[in-house]
Amino acid sequence: MNDAYETLRALRRRYQTMDYTPRRAAVNQEYVALADRLGLPRERISGRYDLAWAYAMGDDPAKALPVCAEFFALWEDHPGAVQGRAEGPSAAMIACYVAVSLPQVPLAECEKLLERFHQQVQKAGVGERLWQLHACDFCLMTGDLAGAQVHLDRFRATPRDEISDCAACEASNAAESLLKMGRREEALETVRPVLSGALVCESQPWGVLSVLIHDALDHDDPARALAYGRQLARHDLDSPSDLVCAGALLRLSAFTAPERGAALLERCLPWSFGLWDQDLLFRFYLGAWTFFARLGRDREVLTLRLPARFPLYRADGRYACAALADWFYNAASEIAGRFDERNGYPAYQKALDAARQSLDRGEDGP
Amino acid sequence: MxxxxxxxxxxxxxxxxxxxxxxxxxxxxxxxxxxxxxxxxxxxxxxxxxxxxxxxxxxxxxxxxxxxxxxxxxxxxxxxxxxxxxxxxxxxxxxxxxxxxxxxxxxxxxxxxxxxxxxxxxxxxxxxxxxxxxxxxxxxxxxxxxxxxxxxxxxxxxxxxxxxxxxxxxxxxxxxxxxxxxxxxxxxxxxxxAGETAQLNGVPEDFSAVSRSQLLAFGEWLYGETFLDAVPIQTKHLSGVAYVLPYATSPTMKTGHRIYLKQMLLTEQGDTLLPPWAFFLRCFLNTRGLRPTASREDFYEDEALFRARDEFAAAVGSYLTALRRSDPDRLRQIVDIHAQAIKAMAVWDDGLFRLFIDYLPFETSEGAMTGAALKDAGEAYYVATVPKFKQLRPIFMAQGRLLICTGYASDGELIAKLAADFSLPIEPLREEAMEGVLQQVTPEEEQALSGLLLAADDALSVFDCRSEARRFFPGELPALYAMSDDVQFLRQVQSARDLSDGIFSDALSSLLDSVETRPLATLYLNLNSPVIQRLSRVRDGALLRGAVRLLYVQALLAGGHPLQGEELRVMNQELLGLIERSAGSAQEEGVR
The missing domain is CATH 3.30.565.10 (Histidine kinase-like ATPase, C-terminal domain)
Incomplete structure (x- = not known):
């Protein structure tokens, strides 16, 4: 029995020192399974809290949803087992963030999860600033620009607290919201400290660079996209949550370095298999579609080593660019349709249209 | 005032x-x-x-x-x-x-x-x-x-x-x-x-200048043990020796270090200062620039302590790296005895991974194989739990395929890293791969089993599982359960939904309901098994149903999968049914 407790402690020490990747999630899963077997309420709950973060940050975020549900159910059964005040709001935030990335979850349920997140914030007395930014994003997802502005103002007026996102993530997320509101200059100003390296973290500037690459290409500014791409290329892509970055780099590399783009696709495509997070998939598929569509203008066939699980798999490795472009476009389009229908607002279709227009403008590469 | x-x-x-x-x-x-x-x-x-x-x-x-x-x-x-x-x-x-x-x-x-x-x-x-x-x-x-x-x-x-x-x-x-x-x-x-000239204390200030034999002699005098090797440690915060124990130890074993703060003994426990993998070492260390707790029996965990821990890891790593060149036999001896600790180190450090991976042993369907042997072994699969490995090992042996067990601490990470870093065809065993591993049955055999398969599909549909007939060894294994990542995720969603109420239950239900074609797990029925052969001749629908459901639960347990509520209920129900049926038969025999 003592060995089991020691193993439990060793597993925790181990995963706490790892980067957020599927490997960390696997070690964390092992911890949860052992805590369950030992029947330790505190460890079962804290292990799930950590596991939800591990899935959200470095694996398939969708996997965090059942984990958050179990976290709250166990917490209800063992109210004294959670000591800190950050856990409730943070777990509710993860659940809400994951649900909006799953078009299968109806909007009304996403709204309830957002409300629950706010209830946890009010109960714990921390997280108001974090919640306001999520509420802003939620409004943008449904096309409610006025509501988004209200929450953005409240976000700015609320002081930071112990569970606020780090300054780099806050600036990046606010900039992304501003871009969705069409305020590009303000967005670029907001994110300037992140791009200059004054504010960095594990997730940034990589996440915001991906957004900015799409934005620059959508707005016919290839030079700016290329500058962002050079920065983003320094990021080591090592988990499914990096599919966002992979999508942006793929879109860009059709113009700049097709071979590097092909290698990137070979590396990242396996992460997309069985992935439940539809937003990640959409962003990856959009990048892959534009990559092959643009590449298809110069060459008909590309040799790639793709896994046998890929529906268009060919043993000889010779793929028609047009066929690949069609496949990725259809996959992206299908996801866009499901999101837009759920949200009652065509944000995803608009992203596809903007990329299409950028392609149609012709030789617009950097 | x-x-x-x-x-x-x-x-x-x-x-x-x-x-x-x-x-x-x-x-x-x-x-x-x-x-x-x-x-x-x-x-x-x-x-x-x-x-x-x-x-x-x-x-x-x-x-x-x-x-x-x-x-x-x-x-x-x-x-x-x-x-x-x-x-x-x-x-x-x-x-x-x-x-x-x-x-x-x-x-x-x-x-x-x-x-x-x-x-x-x-x-x-x-x-x-x-x-x-x-x-x-x-x-x-x-x-x-x-x-x-x-x-x-x-x-x-x-x-x-x-x-x-x-x-x-x-x-x-x-x-x-x-x-x-x-x-x-x-x-x-x-x-x-008082009045004597023999000094009661005193050791060198810089251990890096002391010969290996002197260090080992000092260790023997201090601890009363003959150590395998002595690693001198001389860093900004640390000075001393890490002795390599001559026998295998476990992380739970208290190894009796001597850790001093400014030359005064502070603790025998290495948990705070030393990395978790250091359990194969017994350390005599003097520390500098670290803070003690009030009882002076441990260190405060602060930035200086973390730096000291890193320095220790680097010093041990450098020594072992040098040993590979200077005395590979001794390094091999150390690895043979302390594989578990070294695996834990290799997970933490890329340099150590490259240094040790060729020497490290892994459990496979062909016995223990080192990383070097796996590099030349060609295609292989790995499974993450020991029960699953034990269940599949005979099947892989019979097929001449290689299966690696990664159910032990650090093995999963090391094998995945080995495959990635050296571009080896080593993959986690997915359900799809099982198709190639298990031998197909002939159309005639399939036909002969159709009654059993139909009954099985019907009995297992409630568990999102279907049946397939295959041949595999050993024949004592009647059934094998395999599920894809999707099935595994949906099982977790379902389990979490059953545990929750309110909004989470609704959201998880929506997720489950959205799956148009539920991915099914597979229960492979082994035609080499006498049990399956006998069941293929049974025409009693209730008996078939009960037997298949029990085979399903037994295959889940053998594969190390936790049972969910409905599966537990079924196990109890069907076991009782079988007992009743057996008791009834026995009674009838008695009456006759």
Whole structure:
């Protein structure tokens, strides 16, 4: 029995020192399974809290949803087992963030999860600033620009607290919201400290660079996209949550370095298999579609080593660019349709249209 | 303005707290005496640059009295009142801009009181080395003290203790020698018995300059063990030796380190300072620049501690890296004995991974194979649980395919890294791969089994599982359960939904409902199994249904999958049904 407790402690020490990747999630899963077997309420709950973060940050975020549900159910059964005040709001935030990335979850349920997140914030007395930014994003997802502005103002007026996102993530997320509101200059100003390296973290500037690459290409500014791409290329892509970055780099590399783009696709495509997070998939598929569509203008066939699980798999490795472009476009389009229908607002279709227009403008590469 | 009051402190109660709660054993009284003595010598060295004569002596009347003397700075009358009479006041706490100088050991000003654990009084004879009269201070456990002038007193301080009833054992020569070596082996000030020349303590300051054979001899003297190897450690925060144990150990084993802070023993536990994989080492380490806890029995976890831990890891890593070139046989011997610890190290450090992976053993369907052998083994699969591996091993053996077990600590990460870094065709075993691993049955056999398969599909549909007929070895294994990542995720969603209510239950239900075609797990029925062959001839639908459901649950358990509520219920129900049926048959036999 003592060995089991020691193993439990060793597993925790181990995963706490790892980067957020599927490997960390696997070690964390092992911890949860052992805590369950030992029947330790505190460890079962804290292990799930950590596991939800591990899935959200470095694996398939969708996997965090059942984990958050179990976290709250166990917490209800063992109210004294959670000591800190950050856990409730943070777990509710993860659940809400994951649900909006799953078009299968109806909007009304996403709204309830957002409300629950706010209830946890009010109960714990921390997280108001974090919640306001999520509420802003939620409004943008449904096309409610006025509501988004209200929450953005409240976000700015609320002081930071112990569970606020780090300054780099806050600036990046606010900039992304501003871009969705069409305020590009303000967005670029907001994110300037992140791009200059004054504010960095594990997730940034990589996440915001991906957004900015799409934005620059959508707005016919290839030079700016290329500058962002050079920065983003320094990021080591090592988990499914990096599919966002992979999508942006793929879109860009059709113009700049097709071979590097092909290698990137070979590396990242396996992460997309069985992935439940539809937003990640959409962003990856959009990048892959534009990559092959643009590449298809110069060459008909590309040799790639793709896994046998890929529906268009060919043993000889010779793929028609047009066929690949069609496949990725259809996959992206299908996801866009499901999101837009759920949200009652065509944000995803608009992203596809903007990329299409950028392609149609012709030789617009950097 | 509010009036100020002072807490009333019950010294007797304080002493009880110190002796029964703060300190683990009365042994520490000697540690505190050593510490005060060294600090007094250090203070005199600072006050009188060029003076190098520091020494500590212990005079004994066995079983009765102990006089512990230092020839350090000594105290004047004002300092006696201030430092010996106020708990929490240390003579070292007000130096150098409020910071304790690096070469001072103590800080809390409560150490002397620990002497009351072995003595009914504490008598201190002291005279300042800088000049001035001597004094005799006598403190009693009731919190009172007296102070008298002392004419015949050398410079420095002598602490005189008289054995309490029951503490006589601490006033014996062997015990004192043992405690001096235990606590003060690495002290920078020599310790002697009064009138003798043999030093009781003393080790080298820089271990990197000592030969391997000398280090091993020192380790043998210190620990009474012949170690496999000795790794000298010399870094900014650490100085000493890490000895490689000559036998395999587990992470839970307490290895009895000797970890000193500024040459004074702090702890035998390495949990705080050393990396978790260091359980195969026994360390003799002196530390610098780290902070002790109040009880002086461990370190504060701060940035300096983390740096020291990294330095330790780097020093061990560098040594082993060099060993690969200088003495590969010894390295192989170390790996053979301590594979588990080295695997844990290799997971943490890319350099160590590259260094060790060729030597490290992994459990496979073909027995233990090293990383080097796996590099040449061609296509292989791995499974993450030991039960699953045990279930599949005979199947893979029969097929001549290679299966690796990654159910042990660190193996999963190492195998995945091995495959990625060396581009090897080693993959996790997914459900799809099972199709290629298990032997197909002929159309005739399929036809013969169709009744059983139909009954099985019907019985298992509630578990999102279908059946397939295959042949595999061993024949004693009637069924094998395999599920894809999707099935696994949906099982977790379902389980979480059953556990939750309200909004989470709704959201998870929506997720489940959105799956148009539920991915199904597969129960492979083994046509080589006599049980399956007999079941294929059974026409009793209820019996078939019950048997298949039991096979399903048994295959889940054999594969290490946790059972969900409905599966537990089915197991109980079907087992009872079978017992009833058997009992009924037996009764009918009896009637006949």
């Amino acid at each position: 509010a009036e100020q009051y002072h807490f009333q402190v019950n010294l007797g109660g304080m002493l009880d707290i110190l002796s029964n709660h703060l300190y683990k054993s009365p042994d520490v009284f000697l540690r505190e005496l050593l510490q005060n003595g060294v600090d007094a010598v250090t203070r005199r060295r600072r006050e009188q640059p060029g003076w190098t004569g520091g020494r500590l002596t212990v005079a004994l009347e066995p079983g009765r009295r102990l006089t512990f003397r230092d020839n350090g700075a000594g105290l004047d009358e004002a300092e006696i009142h201030r430092f010996l009479a106020v708990i929490g006041q240390s003579s070292k706490t007000e130096l150098e801009d409020g910071r304790i100088p690096e070469d001072y050991i103590g800080r809390f000003g409560i150490g002397l009181l620990s002497c009351f654990m072995v003595s009914d009084s504490i008598v201190v004879h002291t005279r300042p080395a800088k000049g001035g009269p001597g004094h005799c201070w006598t403190g009693l456990p009731d919190g009172t003290y007296t102070l008298e002038p002392l004419t015949d007193c050398p410079a420095g301080t002598a602490v005189i203790l008289t054995a309490r009833s029951g503490a006589e054992g601490y006033f014996q020569r062997e015990k004192i020698a043992e405690l001096v070596r235990y606590y003060g082996l690495a002290l920078p000030v020599p310790v002697f018995f």
